[in-house]
Amino acid sequence: MKSLTVAAKGRDSTRDATFALCNLIFKYCFEIDNLRLCGNMVTVTQQQLTRIKHFPKADQVMYYFWVGRLHLSQVKIGSAQENLRVAFDNCTNKNWKTKRTIFTYLLATSLMLGIFPHPSLVDYFGLTAQFGPLIRAIKLGHIAGFKSALDQQRSWFAKRALYIHLREKCEVLVWRSLFRRTLFANMRDRPKLDSTKPPVLTFADLLAALRFSSQDNTIDVNDVECIAVSLLDQNYLRAYILHSSSLLVLHKDVKYAFAPPFIT
Incomplete structure (x- = not known):
């Protein structure tokens, strides 16, 4: 309850805190690995989406991020990539850590669709070690190299719930x-x-x-x-x-x- 109060602090009304509260629920659901409520949250906020641009930018960014992750968990790769792209484009460079997190999932979903980012962008966010060998193996059609690249970073990908998706969709x-x-x-x-x-x-x-x-x-x-x-x-x-x-x-x-x- 304290978290909900903090999220609503400084808002003119509870309605103004819609996406902030929704983002908190998304976060907790992912932390406890129980996403059943997330679908309900997306349904509840559908009417508010038409005016989401009137809400704080941070709320917008995180909402699209969580919806992107939800759709990824549901194997809706195209929709996940679209939502993550919106989150990435609207996240300012000042929030580099958040933008890097968003880019991690955007990069993963893009690879699953066969979209390869420029190496300099991957390097800018410090993700070359995790994704560089994987991207090279996919482009070269190197099956053993692909499996090796995934397995070498297995714990890193698994921690972010990406390992299984990358294994199944990129092979x-x-x-x-x-x-x-x-x-x-x-x-x-x-x-x-x-x-x-x-x-x-x-x-x-x-x-x-x-x-x-x-x-x-x-x-x-x-x-x-x-x-x-x-x-x-x-x-x-x-x-x-x-x-x-x-x-x-x-x-x-x-x-x-x-x-x-x-x-x-």
Whole structure:
């Protein structure tokens, strides 16, 4: 009760303290790992959102931050990223510690959508050690490197409830990058391929790439097909599987076949 009194202090009315009180409840719910009330808080504040800009900037920033985290916990990655972006854009540079915390979650959700920030921005917030190796592994399609980068920072990510989300959502991006690099390697090594036909990837080439990237020789053709189906099902790849020839036939326009996942 004392916390609620502090939150309302200096406000003209209880209504003026709406988002401050809401932010306190969000904070406590996350601290005790009980988010059932958070959904109710979002519902209660919906009518007030039309006039949120009339509330103190700090209340606005923290509200969007907590809603972003709530949506992340609900695996609503796009909505989480949008709310965290609003919080980040409205947080002043004077509040560097708060802005760094917001950026940590904004960076994580952006990676899950296949959006990569400029390295200088990651470095500015002192997050290169945590995210740098992870970003490189995703871009290179390095499966073993991705798992190693995550595991080396496991306690850091787990403390912020990011480890499982990054593991589940970013691994598919690693596969996508690996398929793309395998195709470009084939096009470079086989320049005389008929350009009038759609590009293809053989399961044999993908199997070799997956085994090399993961450093796991137990991967077989069934795993290749499962990964390909997963990429297709999640719209990370525009192609179809030709089972009779064990081929992955891609869209003729390679840029479209591997279009950025965040626009799907």
